[in-house]
Amino acid sequence: MNRRFGKLSFFVTAGIVGMLVLYSPAIRTLFSTFTTAIQTTYLDFKESVGEMVERHFMQVRTIERLHRTNEKLSERLIRFQNDAASYRALKSAMGLEVDMNLSVIPVRTYGYALLGNFQQLWLERFRNYDPEKNYGVIRNGYAIGIVVEEENRPLMILAGDKACNFAVYIGKKRAPGIATGKDARHMIVKYIPEWMKIEIGDRVFTNGLDRIFPMGIEVGKVLSIRKMQGFKNAEIELFGDTLHPDFVWVVNRDR
Structure with missing residues (x-):
């Protein structure tokens, strides 16, 4: 008996709340504002996460590009150092002063x-x-x-x-x-x-x-x-x- 009464109370309460939401402008406005706030928060969070992911991939691409550039510059530096060493050796062998x-x-x-x-x-x-x-x-x-x-x-x-x-x-x-x-x-x-x-x-x-x-x-x-x-x-x-x-x-x- 008590269980039946509990279920009946639940459905009655839910019905009353539903009618209030449907027919009370104040409650309907409050409910609409609440759901809009949740939706806005979700969209902002989704956009923020998307921007964070995009920034991450941009940083990865930038690091990869800088790494390739660094490799090229390192190779050129080695070549320049070798050329400079050869030039100094040649000048020394010829008895000339390095300029x-x-x-x-x-x-x-x-x-x-x-x-x-x-x-x-x-x-x-x-x-x-x-x-x-x-x-x-x-x-x-x-x-x-x-x-x-x-x-x-x-x-x-x-x-x-x-x-x-x-x-x-x-x-x-x-x-x-x-x-x-x-x-x-x-x-x-x-x-x-x-x-x-x-x-x-x-x-x-x-x-x-x-x-x-x-x-x-x-x-x-x-x-x-x-x-x-x-x-x-x-x-x-x-x-x-x-x-x-x-x-x-x-x-x-x-x-």
């Missing part, structure tokens, strides 16, 4: 020296600037121009300008020549000894004998060769970008 008077300075450009000429730009006055000297300009590892004095200020003349000249070697035989600007993507290497063999595709790099650049900075590659009176000229395609030199490295050789 330690070399520095590379980051420098910003100020603007074009002449509107319409994209190959000449003013530079900020950099550390130990000497108006009596010429300097080499490097960007992204490539030789792209020189710095000369103009109005007692450093003027950068890029490799596409005819006023830009510096000494180079061509190919494995190291044929010497003087690189002169032609346009924003090309230079002409002049006065190459006629008897020295060079080929299309040969890489061109600075030889350091003009005291502007150190030896071995890449400039470009040979596109065509033209025989002249007693020597050869070679047109080369530049590796470096001479049209966007907003930030460059200036080579300072102290002697």
Whole structure:
């Protein structure tokens, strides 16, 4: 009897609560607010968990990318160290003094020296600037121009300008020549000894004998060769970008 009465009481109570929810605006509003809050909390939690998972995978991808980059840099460092050791050994064997008077300075450009000429730009006055000297300009590892004095200020003349000249070697035989600007993507290497063999595709790099650049900075590659009176000229395609030199490295050789 008591069990039947208990069940009956439960159903009666549930019915009363259901009717109150259905027909009482206050209770219906409270119930709706409560369920909305639960739903919002669930959705926020789900979004938060999703963001945490995405951040985790992004971090994993970033770590993997940095690991690959570190491996490449480590390999390059080993190669550079080996090249440096070989160079020092060669200099020592030849009884020559290692040149330690070399520095590379980051420098910003100020603007074009002449509107319409994209190959000449003013530079900020950099550390130990000497108006009596010429300097080499490097960007992204490539030789792209020189710095000369103009109005007692450093003027950068890029490799596409005819006023830009510096000494180079061509190919494995190291044929010497003087690189002169032609346009924003090309230079002409002049006065190459006629008897020295060079080929299309040969890489061109600075030889350091003009005291502007150190030896071995890449400039470009040979596109065509033209025989002249007693020597050869070679047109080369530049590796470096001479049209966007907003930030460059200036080579300072102290002697």
